[in-house]
Amino acid sequence: MLQTPSQTVGPYFAYGLTPEQYLYDFKSLVGNRLVSPLEHPNAITISGKVFDGEHNVIPDAMLEIWQNDGNNQLFGRFGTGTDAENRFVFHTVKPTSVDAQAPYLTVILFMRGQLIHSYTRIYFSDESELNEKDEVLNSIPKERRNTLIAQKKSLTYEFNIYMQGENETVFFEI
Amino acid sequence: MSNIIYNLFDREVHPPYLSPEYKSTILRAPTMPLIPLKQSLSELSGPIFGDFNLGEFDNDLTKNALKNGEPLGERIVVHGKVMDENGRPIPHTLIEIWQANAAGRYIHKVDQHAAPLDPNFLGAGRCMTDKDGNYKFYTIKPGAYPWGNHPNAWRPNHIHFSLFGSNITNRLVTQMYFPGDPLLQYDPIFLGVPPKGRELLISSFDLSITEPSFALGYRFDFVLRGNNATPFENL
Numbered sequence: 001m002l003q004t005p006s007q008t009v010g011p012y013f014a015y016g017l018t019p020e021q022y023l024y025d026f027k028s029l030v031g032n033r034l035v036s037p038l039e040h041p042n043a044i045t046i047s048g049k050v051f052d053g054e055h056n057v058i059p060d061a062m063l064e065i066w067q068n069d070g071n072n073q074l075f076g077r078f079g080t081g082t083d084a085e086n087r088f089v090f091h092t093v094k095p096t097s098v099d100a101q102a103p104y105l106t107v108i109l110f111m112r113g114q115l116i117h118s119y120t121r122i123y124f125s126d127e128s129e130l131n132e133k134d135e136v137l138n139s140i141p142k143e144r145r146n147t148l149i150a151q152k153k154s155l156t157y158e159f160n161i162y163m164q165g166e167n168e169t170v171f172f173e174i
Numbered sequence: 175m176s177n178i179i180y181n182l183f184d185r186e187v188h189p190p191y192l193s194p195e196y197k198s199t200i201l202r203a204p205t206m207p208l209i210p211l212k213q214s215l216s217e218l219s220g221p222i223f224g225d226f227n228l229g230e231f232d233n234d235l236t237k238n239a240l241k242n243g244e245p246l247g248e249r250i251v252v253h254g255k256v257m258d259e260n261g262r263p264i265p266h267t268l269i270e271i272w273q274a275n276a277a278g279r280y281i282h283k284v285d286q287h288a289a290p291l292d293p294n295f296l297g298a299g300r301c302m303t304d305k306d307g308n309y310k311f312y313t314i315k316p317g318a319y320p321w322g323n324h325p326n327a328w329r330p331n332h333i334h335f336s337l338f339g340s341n342i343t344n345r346l347v348t349q350m351y352f353p354g355d356p357l358l359q360y361d362p363i364f365l366g367v368p369p370k371g372r373e374l375l376i377s378s379f380d381l382s383i384t385e386p387s388f389a390l391g392y393r394f395d396f397v398l399r400g401n402n403a404t405p406f407e408n409l
């Protein structure tokens with residue numbers, strides 16, 4: 001049987017997929033707190049922006065985060081339309097290394113102007129030893145690897161996504 | 175489990191990233207080739223929503239936002255089955271939907287189309303497939319609406335669907351269209367799908383689930399990416 005084709009999430013997903021974040025009167029099934037930051041001393045925050053080919057910040061993207069290191073299976077979802085700077089933000093815990101590979105989060109990215117979603121990964125700048133040996137990172141041309149590595153700032157990790165241009169983020173066929 | 179490999183997106187039926195007739199793709203489509211990735215634990219798993227308590231009327235958009243009456247428009251019931259490419263049903267998976275009201279207006283704050291909102295219609299719903307992969311929603315047939323892609327551009331009537339499937343390689347967001355819609359031939363979002371895939375996005379009128387004196391029935395099945403495991407011979 002043929003796969004059902006994908007279509008864009010469009011500009012109006014918010015009241016269906018992220019209703020509480022956008023203040024619609026409908027219960028959200030998931031949000032951006034994969035863990036409660038107050039209850040997890042090791043909680044981390046990841047935030048960033050999504051940029052289009054003219055370096056404009058995209059205000060109507062939706063990101064989903066999935067992580068599974070065998071211990072924690074965590075899922076979150078957030079749109080870029082509610083923050084004053086159109087950032088996304090997630091609270092989670094850093095996954096542990098599986099099979100000696102560097103820890104990472106999977107990102108599923110949706111937006112108006114994408115007829116099919118894209119997949120990328122978030123690795124962590126303070127895991128340089130594992131990153132350097134990582135099979136997936138090493139399969140990527142060296143000059144593009146950094147597009148997948150969230151930079152640790154004092155209390156948060158920053159991860160920007162570039163759809164096009166010099167720093168175009170690596171997207172995967174999975 | 176380690177030798178199960180999920181099929182890739184069939185690019186003969188899925189739309190490409192860049193589809194210039196749909197103008198928003200021009201600055202948002204990745205330009206570099208996708209990097210192939212060996213499927214690992216993360217790709218072979220995904221969120222499980224079985225523990226969520228869905229609201230009583232989450233799958234009935236004609237009832238889940240009532241304020242002072244009933245929503246206006248043509249009541250419909252939409253049902254179907256979620257399967258993999260081998261025809262195996264995918265049970266207990268989350269389906270979320272959102273849509274415009276009968277007048278072609280979304281409740282979303284960004285929608286500026288000069289058509290009325292319906293105080294008794296939100297346009298969002300969700301349900302889980304049952305043990306045989308079946309789902310069913312009651313809703314109002316969404317209206318067509320204009321958009322800014324090109325002069326006199328109108329979106330055909332459609333319902334947005336979001337599906338999870340059994341793992342994150344199965345993730346699908348799509349739109350269901352209605353049979354015989356004259357706007358389909360002009361819609362760059364629908365036409366972004368290669369010809370081989372287009373019919374798969376059009377629901378069929380289904381008299382067998384049409385409820386007498388109540389709601390017209392439409393059937394829309396989903397096929398998500400399957401894997402290399404041998405299908406059951408007796409299905």
